[in-house]
Amino acid sequence: MGAQPEAVARLMARLAEYNSTAVPVIFLPNDPKNIPALRPGAEKGSWGPWCTGPGPGEGCHAPGQKTDDDATAPAPAACPAGLTPMGNTSASTALLVCEALHDRRSGALHFIDRGGSLHATVAKRYTSVFVDESTCWLGLGKSKALSSRADLLGATLLSNAGAMDPTLSAVSGLAPPMRYNGGYNKQDPAHGGRAVVGGGHTFVGSRAANVDAVFDYLGGDTRQNG
Amino acid sequence: MDQWPGKYQRSKAIFKDPIVENKTLEGLWGGHLPIVSFTYTIPDGFIEWTAVPVEDSSGSIEQRVFFRLLKLDATGAPVDARYYDTYAYNAADTIPAHGQPAGSKTAAKFYDAVLAQQEFWSATMEDEGTMEFELPDHNETDGELLRQQALHSIVRDMITRTGGSGNNGTGLFPKYGVTGTSSAKHFS
Numbered sequence: 001m002g003a004q005p006e007a008v009a010r011l012m013a014r015l016a017e018y019n020s021t022a023v024p025v026i027f028l029p030n031d032p033k034n035i036p037a038l039r040p041g042a043e044k045g046s047w048g049p050w051c052t053g054p055g056p057g058e059g060c061h062a063p064g065q066k067t068d069d070d071a072t073a074p075a076p077a078a079c080p081a082g083l084t085p086m087g088n089t090s091a092s093t094a095l096l097v098c099e100a101l102h103d104r105r106s107g108a109l110h111f112i113d114r115g116g117s118l119h120a121t122v123a124k125r126y127t128s129v130f131v132d133e134s135t136c137w138l139g140l141g142k143s144k145a146l147s148s149r150a151d152l153l154g155a156t157l158l159s160n161a162g163a164m165d166p167t168l169s170a171v172s173g174l175a176p177p178m179r180y181n182g183g184y185n186k187q188d189p190a191h192g193g194r195a196v197v198g199g200g201h202t203f204v205g206s207r208a209a210n211v212d213a214v215f216d217y218l219g220g221d222t223r224q225n226g
Numbered sequence: 227m228d229q230w231p232g233k234y235q236r237s238k239a240i241f242k243d244p245i246v247e248n249k250t251l252e253g254l255w256g257g258h259l260p261i262v263s264f265t266y267t268i269p270d271g272f273i274e275w276t277a278v279p280v281e282d283s284s285g286s287i288e289q290r291v292f293f294r295l296l297k298l299d300a301t302g303a304p305v306d307a308r309y310y311d312t313y314a315y316n317a318a319d320t321i322p323a324h325g326q327p328a329g330s331k332t333a334a335k336f337y338d339a340v341l342a343q344q345e346f347w348s349a350t351m352e353d354e355g356t357m358e359f360e361l362p363d364h365n366e367t368d369g370e371l372l373r374q375q376a377l378h379s380i381v382r383d384m385i386t387r388t389g390g391s392g393n394n395g396t397g398l399f400p401k402y403g404v405t406g407t408s409s410a411k412h413f414s
Contacts, residue, residue: 002308038349084304090334097337102302103298104251104265104272122344126251126265127371168367 065174077116095119131176137175241297241306243268257370258377259343260385271299278339281346292336293323309333345379356380 033050079085079098086097086109094114100107107124119173137145138156145153153174157166240387246267255261263276273295280290289299309332310327326332356377361369 038353084302086304086307087328087333087337089337090331093338093341095337095341101298101304104267104302109255109337109340111337120342120344122256122259122261123261124253124255125371125374126253126263129252129264130248132248164365167365168372170366191313195383217393 077112077114079112080110083110100124129177131173133176136173136175241268241273241295243273243297245273254374254378255340255375256344256347258381259347260378260381261340261343268297271297271305273297278336278343280339281342292332292339294333294336304328308332309336311335350384351377351380 008174034049036045037046039046039048039050077096079096082100082102083098084101086099087091088097089095089111095111096113098110100110100113109122109124111119111121113119133142136142138153138160140152140156157170157174160166161170234302241290253263255263255278261276261278263274264306266273266275276294276296278292278294280292290311290313292312293308295308295310297305297307299305309327309330310325311332359373361372363369
């Protein structure tokens with residue numbers, strides 16, 4: 001069968017006709033209220049309608065209704081003193097996000113509604129990643145500690161604690177943390193000439209995503225998205 | 227944070243500052259939520275890196291994750307921010323493939339995801355009747371940290387539990403976390 005440009009043109013015209021009247025697809029956000037385990041009262045554990053209508057507060061999204069994809073939320077109240085305004089949530093909730101940023105080891109995100117009331121707080125707390133390995137292994141040395149056929153580390157830990165329970169710092173200081181890092185290259189001076197390790201630290205995203213973002217735990221953009 | 231320009235002579239860094247590696251901190255937002263965050267010390271401030279996953283109610287085994295990279299000066303004032311969306315292919319969003327600034331749709335969705343995590347796990351803990359408890363600080367033992375780690379272990383169990391919805395061994399839906407999926411690395 002030879003080329004049939006007229007048939008192709010006819011079919012393309014038909015597609016254009018369909019597209020000219022097509023309604024845009026709306027990808028609504030997932031709604032946890034439809035999860036059986038989270039439904040209230042006698043409906044708990046069952047499937048069923050979870051909204052009463054398309055109006056505000058009724059839980060349903062009508063066709064054409066703005067979803068959280070629309071980030072043009074009206075500005076709510078200002079942040080309290082000492083907190084930094086970081087932006088808003090999407091239009092469906094339109095909460096102002098205020099964050100305490102002055103302390104590296106702690107802080108919080110505060111979600112504030114349009115009336116200035118606190119909607120939610122998410123606390124932040126950090127602990128040190130780095131462990132000086134020379135202080136580990138209870139002074140036994142890595143080789144001796146790891147080659148012991150008995151539980152030398154455990155026995156020493158309990159012996160050192162005496163009649164008391166071992167402390168968290170004593171237990172966590174036994175050995176350095178094991179970490180899986182990707183993207184290092186020995187030519188990269190930021191990583192001290194360590195060998196290349198494959199893979200990445202975090203989730204790699206959707207198979208079809210065009211932002212295949214992978215960061216190692218030192219923040220390196222291992223897929224070079226820039 | 228990664229100065230080597232790489233095979234294609236392009237630095238992999240989002241923010242091109244040398245970090246003081248032994249001052250790196252890590253944490254979970256909310257204490258026990260599967261929102262992982264690191265901070266890195268740089269000469270004139272620090273950089274915070276945070277990843278928050280979104281629920282996977284459909285069981286597609288493709289987990290949407292938002293990232294925030296935030297650069298701050300020594301006083302904690304923001305200098306720059308970049309937000310990333312691993313579902314940026316979504317045609318309805320038309321989000322370009324590079325980091326988005328503060329005030330963008332991606333930034334708003336990052337905060338949506340943080341709030342959703344907090345609200346989902348609060349409701350779930352209450353629904354499950356999770357025991358409330360306090361642990362004292364004693365002899366260098368951080369009781370609050372232990373409490374948060376205990377709660378996070380419950381969260382991780384619920385995310386990764388074998389025999390979850392669909393009997394596919396990938397955990398409890400809607401899966402506000404990523405561990406256990408075929409396309410995921412360990413997350414928290």
